[in-house]
Amino acid sequence: MNENLLIENTTVVTMNPQRDILTNAGVAISGERIAAVGQADEIRARYPHAERIDGRGKVVLPGLINCHTHISMSLQKGITLAVPDGLYRVMWPVERSLTPDDCYIGALVGGAEALKGGTTCVIDHYFHMEQVARATTQLGLRGVLGHTIMSRLGPIIGEREFEEAVAFVRRWKGRHPLVTPWLAPHASDTVSPEWLDSIREIATEEGVGIHLHLAQSPQERTYIQEQHGVGCVEYLYDAGFLGEDVLAAHCIYIDEHEMDLLAESGAHPLYCPMGHALSGRPARAWELLQRGAGVLIGTDCVCSNNLMDIVGELRIAGASQKQLTGDREAMPASKILEMVTVDAAAAIGMGDQLGAVVPGYLADLVVLDFEGLHTAPCYSLLDNIVYCCNGRDVATVIVNGRVVVQDGELTTADETELVYLVEEKGRALMRRAVEKEEDLAWIWRKK
Numbered sequence: 001m002n003e004n005l006l007i008e009n010t011t012v013v014t015m016n017p018q019r020d021i022l023t024n025a026g027v028a029i030s031g032e033r034i035a036a037v038g039q040a041d042e043i044r045a046r047y048p049h050a051e052r053i054d055g056r057g058k059v060v061l062p063g064l065i066n067c068h069t070h071i072s073m074s075l076q077k078g079i080t081l082a083v084p085d086g087l088y089r090v091m092w093p094v095e096r097s098l099t100p101d102d103c104y105i106g107a108l109v110g111g112a113e114a115l116k117g118g119t120t121c122v123i124d125h126y127f128h129m130e131q132v133a134r135a136t137t138q139l140g141l142r143g144v145l146g147h148t149i150m151s152r153l154g155p156i157i158g159e160r161e162f163e164e165a166v167a168f169v170r171r172w173k174g175r176h177p178l179v180t181p182w183l184a185p186h187a188s189d190t191v192s193p194e195w196l197d198s199i200r201e202i203a204t205e206e207g208v209g210i211h212l213h214l215a216q217s218p219q220e221r222t223y224i225q226e227q228h229g230v231g232c233v234e235y236l237y238d239a240g241f242l243g244e245d246v247l248a249a250h251c252i253y254i255d256e257h258e259m260d261l262l263a264e265s266g267a268h269p270l271y272c273p274m275g276h277a278l279s280g281r282p283a284r285a286w287e288l289l290q291r292g293a294g295v296l297i298g299t300d301c302v303c304s305n306n307l308m309d310i311v312g313e314l315r316i317a318g319a320s321q322k323q324l325t326g327d328r329e330a331m332p333a334s335k336i337l338e339m340v341t342v343d344a345a346a347a348i349g350m351g352d353q354l355g356a357v358v359p360g361y362l363a364d365l366v367v368l369d370f371e372g373l374h375t376a377p378c379y380s381l382l383d384n385i386v387y388c389c390n391g392r393d394v395a396t397v398i399v400n401g402r403v404v405v406q407d408g409e410l411t412t413a414d415e416t417e418l419v420y421l422v423e424e425k426g427r428a429l430m431r432r433a434v435e436k437e438e439d440l441a442w443i444w445r446k447k
């Protein structure tokens with residue numbers, strides 16, 4: 001790797017505090033950090049020997065942070081689509097047949113798809129997280145990674161998983177520049193109150209965040225209501241569990257009081273627009289933002305979304321909220337872009353390192369091709385990014401100063417081989433699952 005890299009003659013959406021958009025600009029990268037941002041001529045003069053990327057007709061953005069993923073689930077693409085209670089009837093029964101190697105291959109494929117689509121950092125939650133870390137570090141993808149903890153209902157439950165989750169945090173803390181280990185209890189109804197208390201305590205002690213699902217299904221709400229007499233958010237709020245270091249996926253089955261509790265606690269509801277739309281669950285993300293909650297955006301898994309395309313997800317994020325609220329001004333493009341850059345970076349405790357194209361920040365960048373029929377003419381850059389682009393417009397991706405996608409191609413993995421592997425491993429997993437669980441035979445018949 002050349003020590004210095006220069007993207008020149010380009011447009012830069014800096015997301016700096018002034019939200020400057022620079023034209024005819026350049027971005028210099030030195031090692032893993034952004035060294036300079038400014039007028040193209042000046043930057044070129046300062047870095048005459050840098051390796052160059054021609055940025056003409058392109059737009060540079062901070063690397064996009066996908067705040068809720070299960071990248072290993074590539075093997076289970078689309079299997080819960082149009083299935084009522086898919087989590088219980090399909091997802092978990094299939095996961096009972098998962099192997100660590102399935103998770104490794106799945107994470108390679110999901111991570112590769114995420115990178116190609118402009119994601120530079122995933123906040124990921126799943127079983128066999130050691131295998132996910134192995135895949136993300138191999139791909140050069142940044143990850144905030146948590147090993148799933150469940151004490152009831154799920155496919156892989158028990159004390160051993162809890163111990164592994166804590167061991168994972170201790171093993172990976174400070175070990176690799178691309179890995180930030182977190183704790184990942186599954187949800188409010190699938191982890192016992194005692195374990196949730198311990199997880200909260202350990203997270204505070206270790207100085208790591210917590211990523212979980214919260215109020216994601218009517219079953220979860222009903223169970224918590226029966227056990228504790230309150231809604232899922234109120235239950236965790238009363239337990240002192242919620243805080244700024246908590247990222248809570250979905251937050252769908254909540255009342256207005258709980259919306260305010262989310263805002264007051266500083267916890268971050270994670271809005272997954274496509275997954276919510278496909279499952280018929282209206283997430284009141286704009287209303288949560290209006291009430292002061294720090295909502296962020298994720299794609300969730302390809303089992304419930306079918307894609308890991310964070311750029312494409314932005315369009316749905318805006319469209320769904322405008323439709324839900326009946327307000328054309330709801331969820332503007334400027335806010336949507338903040339949610340996947342500066343807001344997300346701050347939520348994972350890296351607000352002074354990531355989320356903006358600013359000298360001194362880590363060099364996580366996405367370069368979008370802006371010369372397509374579908375992007376011209378451009379009267380409003382941020383609107384065109386959100387409403388005209390998708391992941392296929394991503395030309396270059398840089399993570400921690402390393403070019404991991406160049407001219408739309410991965411530099412750290414062989415895409416053809418990954419397609420072969422995901423077909424082979426995916427079909428083998430489905431075959432094992434169907435053998436074990438008769439009820440799943442229809443998945444196979446669908447093919």
Ligand SMILES: [Zn+2]
Nearest residue numbers: 213249300301
């Ligand atoms: Zn999820």
